[in-house]
Amino acid sequence: MEQVGVREGFEELYGAAPEGVWAAPGRVNLIGEYTDFNEGFVMPLALPHTAVAAVSRRSDGVLRLHSADIEGPVVELRVDELTPRSDTGWAAYPAGVVWALREAGHAIGGADLHLSSTVPTGAGLSSSAALEVVTALALDELYGLGLTRPELARLAQRAENDFVGVPCGVMDQTASACCTEGHALHLDCRDLSIRQVPFDLAAQGLELLVVDTRVKHALGDGAYAERRAGCEEGARQLGVSHLRDVAYEELDAALARLSDERVRRYVRHVVSDDHRVERVITLLDAGDVRAIGPVLTDGHASLRDDLRISCPELDLAVSAANSAGALGARMTGGGFGGSAVVLVEAADADGVTKAVVEAFAEAGFTAPRVFPAVPSAGARRIG
Numbered sequence: 460m461e462q463v464g465v466r467e468g469f470e471e472l473y474g475a476a477p478e479g480v481w482a483a484p485g486r487v488n489l490i491g492e493y494t495d496f497n498e499g500f501v502m503p504l505a506l507p508h509t510a511v512a513a514v515s516r517r518s519d520g521v522l523r524l525h526s527a528d529i530e531g532p533v534v535e536l537r538v539d540e541l542t543p544r545s546d547t548g549w550a551a552y553p554a555g556v557v558w559a560l561r562e563a564g565h566a567i568g569g570a571d572l573h574l575s576s577t578v579p580t581g582a583g584l585s586s587s588a589a590l591e592v593v594t595a596l597a598l599d600e601l602y603g604l605g606l607t608r609p610e611l612a613r614l615a616q617r618a619e620n621d622f623v624g625v626p627c628g629v630m631d632q633t634a635s636a637c638c639t640e641g642h643a644l645h646l647d648c649r650d651l652s653i654r655q656v657p658f659d660l661a662a663q664g665l666e667l668l669v670v671d672t673r674v675k676h677a678l679g680d681g682a683y684a685e686r687r688a689g690c691e692e693g694a695r696q697l698g699v700s701h702l703r704d705v706a707y708e709e710l711d712a713a714l715a716r717l718s719d720e721r722v723r724r725y726v727r728h729v730v731s732d733d734h735r736v737e738r739v740i741t742l743l744d745a746g747d748v749r750a751i752g753p754v755l756t757d758g759h760a761s762l763r764d765d766l767r768i769s770c771p772e773l774d775l776a777v778s779a780a781n782s783a784g785a786l787g788a789r790m791t792g793g794g795f796g797g798s799a800v801v802l803v804e805a806a807d808a809d810g811v812t813k814a815v816v817e818a819f820a821e822a823g824f825t826a827p828r829v830f831p832a833v834p835s836a837g838a839r840r841i842g
């Protein structure tokens with residue numbers, strides 16, 4: 460459906476059929492938060508929601524970009540004049556990918572691109588990575604670059620870091636590029652190795668709900684940098700290069716060596732969350748999917764009490780879901796708003812959703828958006 464609309468939109472805009480149509484998903488992180496820059500573990504899965512792009516090559520150095528979801532004309536740029544952090548609005552994401560590919564020595568001679576996305580924006584579900592990865596994959600295939608998925612993810616990250624100017628890790632782009640249906644992706648943020656971990660919820664009679672709180676508190680603006688600095692301080696005081704190097708078995712001894720209460724809390728979160736990722740992997744490999752529920756809820760408590768990046772809406776989503784019979788729940792992403800994930804028996808999904816929506820109404824919060832996160836395929840050609 461999307462594919463037909465995007466193909467037709469391309470033809471209307473540019474007067475010819477596109478050479479192909481590609482899709483790349485948004486993602487949600489199951490477990491492992493603020494662990495990426497500590498060279499630890501994360502475990503995202505791809506959503507069924509995708510950015511879909513119809514693309515053709517050009518040989519005249521012109522890049523034309525259009526989004527069906529944004530009011531406004533086609534953005535026209537020259538590939539040899541692309542400048543990092545220039546004010547190109549949404550177009551900076553696909554333009555940044557062209558820039559990153561060219562910086563890496565790939566001869567991209569231009570392109571026409573028209574896209575549409577079903578990934579909610581600004582909900583912590585990585586609509587930006589979906590945009591970058593769909594552009595990167597389309598250009599890789601059209602120009603025959605032969606890049607691997609992890610290479611495409613790193614180029615997309617470079618586009619976001621250095622061209623758009625957002626200091627994100629590589630998880631979002633890796634999830635969008637590398638996830639597979641029915642799996643979560645174990646990403647080791649030290650060596651960037653990946654492994655597909657079975658996470659076939661439907662086969663187990665389970666669902667993972669995403670609760671998009673639809674809020675983003677301004678408090679979060681400086682918090683990422685502050686937590687990051689605190690973690691680096693913790694690593695320095697413990698004499699390790701990154702908190703990844705503190706073994707869970709040595710956590711208590713490590714905490715006893717830290718004098719600063721705030722740093723101690725951050726260290727406890729990071730080291731215990733890395734451990735929770737390993738615990739979840741062990742359980743999923745054993746097929747014991749239900750047992751990950753309490754691990755998710757423990758992870759939420761750690762983010763709320765130790766890292767202190769939750770907010771009333773996220774705490775309510777988790778507590779209301781668990782009170783209504785969910786197997787476990789946690790906030791996901793950067794915090795201070797965005798989304799939570801909730802593991803439920805499929806038969807309880809409607810009841811838990813209703814309970815969360817009612818709790819939000821009672822608290823006077825904006826109505827949340829709740830939908831199932833079916834572990835879906837990563838980026839692919841669809842037409």
Ligand code: ADP
Nearest residue numbers: 526528529549576580581582583584585586587
């Ligand atoms: P998130 O990645 O968590 O959704 P970001 O702030 O990183 O939030 O990225 C959102 C930005 O990505 C939007 O402000 C917009 O510039 C761009 N974007 C996302 N989806 C689209 C779309 N369908 N069309 C155009 N731009 C989009």
Ligand code: MG
Nearest residue numbers: 585586587588
């Ligand atoms: Mg983003």
